[in-house]
Amino acid sequence: MRVLSGIKPTGKLTLGNYIGALKNFPNFQNEGETFIFIADLHALTMPIDPEFLRENSKIIASFYLAAGLDPKKCTIFRQSRVSEHSELAIILQNYLYMGELSRMTQFKEKSQNMNQNAIGLGLFAYPVLMAADILLYDSDVVPVGEDQTQHVELARDLVKRFNNHYGEILKMPEAKIGKVGKRIMSLSDPSKKMSKSDPKGDIFLLDDMKTIRKKIMSAVTDSGSEVIYDIENKPGIANLLTIYAAIKNITVEEAETTFAGYRYGDFKKAIADAVIEEIEPFQNRFYTFYNDPQTEKILEEGEAKASVIARVVLQRVQQAVGLR
Numbered sequence: 134m135r136v137l138s139g140i141k142p143t144g145k146l147t148l149g150n151y152i153g154a155l156k157n158f159p160n161f162q163n164e165g166e167t168f169i170f171i172a173d174l175h176a177l178t179m180p181i182d183p184e185f186l187r188e189n190s191k192i193i194a195s196f197y198l199a200a201g202l203d204p205k206k207c208t209i210f211r212q213s214r215v216s217e218h219s220e221l222a223i224i225l226q227n228y229l230y231m232g233e234l235s236r237m238t239q240f241k242e243k244s245q246n247m248n249q250n251a252i253g254l255g256l257f258a259y260p261v262l263m264a265a266d267i268l269l270y271d272s273d274v275v276p277v278g279e280d281q282t283q284h285v286e287l288a289r290d291l292v293k294r295f296n297n298h299y300g301e302i303l304k305m306p307e308a309k310i311g312k313v314g315k316r317i318m319s320l321s322d323p324s325k326k327m328s329k330s331d332p333k334g335d336i337f338l339l340d341d342m343k344t345i346r347k348k349i350m351s352a353v354t355d356s357g358s359e360v361i362y363d364i365e366n367k368p369g370i371a372n373l374l375t376i377y378a379a380i381k382n383i384t385v386e387e388a389e390t391t392f393a394g395y396r397y398g399d400f401k402k403a404i405a406d407a408v409i410e411e412i413e414p415f416q417n418r419f420y421t422f423y424n425d426p427q428t429e430k431i432l433e434e435g436e437a438k439a440s441v442i443a444r445v446v447l448q449r450v451q452q453a454v455g456l457r
């Protein structure tokens with residue numbers, strides 16, 4: 134079984150990224166051949182400062198290692214350094230259609246507030262490159278948060294379309310979403326996804342512990358006083374229960390039982406304790422990898438390994454369409 138996923142180095146990573154993606158990655162490396170990459174080419178789809186991009190790519194590599202990815206068991210690399218990603222995307226762009234790309238939620242959300250005459254082609258074609266990322270490794274399983282499943286679905290449509298035409302060339306992938314925490318919401322507005330752009334509602338993975346505690350203690354809760362999991366009427370409480378359950382690897386029902394009879398204040402304090410207990414040692418591991426020159430070597434070795442595998446699939450596709 135081949136497993137593949139990536140995170141784009143666009144902003145500061147949040148607790149949402151940790152729970153929805155990072156934390157789950159190491160579970161796969163014992164089950165199959167795992168490829169985890171830094172989606173730096175995807176980061177260019179929105180304006181980004183070059184220095185920040187460089188720095189953030191290094192940060193994500195260190196997060197991967199701190200989360201427990203082991204370079205002996207798993208291939209860790211920068212997308213842009215394995216040029217087969219770009220080469221395959223150029224071919225595959227002909228098999229996805231403008232109509233379906235314009236219906237992607239992420240594209241609609243990101244482009245709606247932009248000058249309509251200045252939307253980059255790369256933002257529109259984002260799912261093409263993402264499909265290339267996935268298909269280049271004959272991936273079976275793609276662990277992602279809920280917001281990315283639409284893109285994986287599109288990659289599946291592409292496989293059907295391509296294989297119908299050329300025979301069994303591309304492998305059919307499948308998205309794998311964590312049971313708990315597939316969509317962590319903002320602490321300041323639980324109707325919105327926790328994303329890299331809301332300093333008050335997001336917990337950033339490099340926030341200091343005092344800040345993390347403060348953000349959780351001031352999270353928006355709901356009227357009433359009972360700690361129960363009710364997404365409709367108590368989205369703030371439900372979100373905190375989800376965070377707790379995901380961190381403790383239990384179900385939200387079990388989390389609900391744990392906090393039966395708690396007041397909101399004590400409940401939030403317990404959530405803050407749990408998050409800090411998880412994130413503090415994670416941060417310490419992060420800084421060790423961040424300061425270790427070996428981390429760059431790990432990426433370079435990963436890139437060499439990834440390229441060997443990617444080349445085989447790329448050539449198979451080139452052959453199928455008549456480029457070889």
Ligand code: AMP
Nearest residue numbers: 141149150153154277278315316317327
């Ligand atoms: P991105 O920040 O868009 O590069 O996302 C990287 C990974 O984190 C993807 O698998 C996302 O689905 C996941 N992710 C991002 N935000 C959240 C969130 N609020 N809750 C759960 N998963 C998330």
Ligand code: TRP
Nearest residue numbers: 137138139140141172263266267
């Ligand atoms: N689009 C993903 C995100 O925003 C990152 C990504 C790029 C990805 N290529 C991928 C994830 C391939 C899984 C597989 O989070």
